[in-house]
Amino acid sequence: MPVPPPVPLLQVSDLRTYFHTRSGVYRAVDGVSFEVAAGETLGIVGESGSGKSVTCYSIMGLVPSPPGKIESGTARFDGVDLLHCTPAQARSIRGKRVAMIFQDPMTSLNPYLRIGDQLIEPLVIHGGVAKAEARRRGIAMLEAVGINEADKRLRQYPHEFSGGMRQRVMIAMALITEPELLIADEPTTALDVTVQAQILELIRRMQKARNMAVIFITHDLAVVSGLCDRVQVMYGGRILETGTTRDLFYRPLHPYTRALQKSIPAIQPKGAELYTIAGLPPDLSKPLPGCPFAPRCEFAVERCRAEPVTLVPAEPGHYHACLRVAAGEL
């Protein structure tokens, strides 16, 4: 089991991001703390509305404000708190030392700009690199992510690329400044399985070559299993369980993690009825004093709905937020 070094690359503590809308305050992220070490891959798993994307948007300063507001917390990257530093400090880190790729490669590229111009933009802005040099590095980067005839491809527009190719361009764009941390928000969800396999392989290879840290956000537990060192499960804006990938897959503790695993068709015998989690994800505009999963949990008791959830260790590096597991009742 990889032991995180004393000073992690990114240290998020007690992050709370709320959205103030006319219909109420949505607590999208409600007290989230985690760390990522250099060279490590952290998977963040959760369903839609679990707060996994908003967590990363908060770190990247991409939460639209208003209505969004970071209510509390810190996100220290190499000692600099990204949530409270000066804009100039933030600019020197975001997009350069921390880069992000998004789910939909169809909409995250500018359709009016040539691939080359978009690809080298971060280098020109952050690196102060001359255009000719940036172009040369752009070509090398495109080749590194497996795009042939890079020289010709640089002059093309996004619509001339397939979905998988565009995601490669996005990855090339994110990696061109040689970031120390890559945040990938469902980068393969919109892609075919064969292309997904290519992209995952690419991320794995790039990470090894550069000892880069990766935060990989996904709703697909299967993707996480082959890619991540550690995984944290989010639900209702909170982390319910975190541990090494093996801990989480072979010794899941929290009832939500267990339920999630039981509802994946791949693990269940064919034709058997799939386990379903009754009910719906919580309405985050209503205050949730207790465990966010309690309303759907088959093991929930009275105190689950009342007492605030905190992560407690079960074994070294494996934390969960279930009162009843902690009490040895489950």
Place this chain on the structure above:
Amino acid sequence: MSTILELQDVKTHFPVQKGFFRRVNAGSVRAVDGVSFKLERGEVLGLVGESGCGKSTLARTIMHLVPPTDGAVILNGKNLSAATGAELRASRRDLQMVFQDPYASLNPRMTVYGTLSEPLLAHRICPASEVPERVARLMRIVGLAPRFVQKYPHEFSGGQRQRIAIARALALEPKLIVADEPVSALDVSIQAQILNLLAELTRTMNLSLIFIAHDLSVVKHISDRVAVMYLGKIVELGRAEEVIDRPVHPYTRALVSAIPTPDPDRESTRQRIVLAGDPPSPINPPPGCAFHPRCLYAQDRCREIVPPLAPFAGRDVACIRAGEI
């Protein structure tokens, strides 16, 4: 068992035009290019393949939302491709569709009652006085409380909307439902609910189902048989466990090996076949076997011979080297 649906060499081509002032035909997109299979009553056929392989066009062709260019779609012994408008309308009772995106496939200005009663009234299934009772029954079948009958789609979650879409498809008591990626837009925990519902419906109502998905583990779970499509053609067709656990066609092998499994130990040790490149253009497909440019086992003759779908090892495979590899 009796055959409910038969496809005979179905082809759906779309013309491609070039030029702005003078439109000229510049070939065609061969979205579906010679597909044949039979489907029995109560059977679930999974249809898998990458985007652009023609699986959705095949679904639309079966539904006659797009007429086939060539070949025959035979439903219950009746050739739909040769049917008149009135005959086709009558046959649509037996043939219903569920779409991928329940946010787009329901009319946002119609209540659940409006959505579910419309097919009943249009096809004069029952006297108008019985419609409310029927709608309530449909809602119960798909697991929605009948008290929500006057609500609009935006008041429901994605999973609930997909239940409404399924109820709408069931309203006419069809014999065959074509479901095009019905769970792809849903979260894991909701996906399981919809899969259970579809499985139960096929069992209890003796319904045939064509289930289109790109997620092989979902397809394996629900299907009796699986057809794998590549560039408009079926390359492998057989029992779900056979095809997915012991794939023969090199493309099926690559597809199966590309699916991540929720098992870290297996993931760290298993051999992956990572296919290079993207599927070729269906406008100008490669000669011979369409898969040969990406195939690990391709030989010279693969570039010349178009492999027919032929029985091999308990399933049908379209590969001339099936016995050698």
